[in-house]
Amino acid sequence: MQTLTRAEEEIMHKLWELKKAYVKEVLETLPSPKPAYNTVSTIIRILEKKGVVGHEKTGKSYLYYPILKKDEYKKQSLKKLISGYFEGSFANMASFFAKEENLSKEELDEVLQHIKEQK
Incomplete structure (x- = not known):
């Protein structure tokens, strides 16, 4: 997968949210200051x-x-983050x-519980 720029990611998030949209509809959902239509x-x-x-x-x-x-994009982005900054180790990232x-201990226990549920 090709890497997306921050601007491209922002547009992708809007398209994921809207499902289908015309350029004008995407533009309307962007925060101010809004970029040009073009x-x-x-x-x-x-x-x-x-x-x-x-x-x-x-x-x-x-x-x-x-x-x-x-x-899919989330998974690929996370893998890239882990390999680039945490020597490929999820444990290092966590x-x-x-x-x-x-x-807190409660938050860590909650994370561990989510991991156990995935196994």
């Missing part, structure tokens, strides 16, 4: 070239939709966040 349109076309967004032609307009599933976020 900027959003260009980012969506780049996402299409990367193979993560598709479209349907409706009259003179295009209705865009995500091809890449959010869970330990880092437990220390950084100063998790």
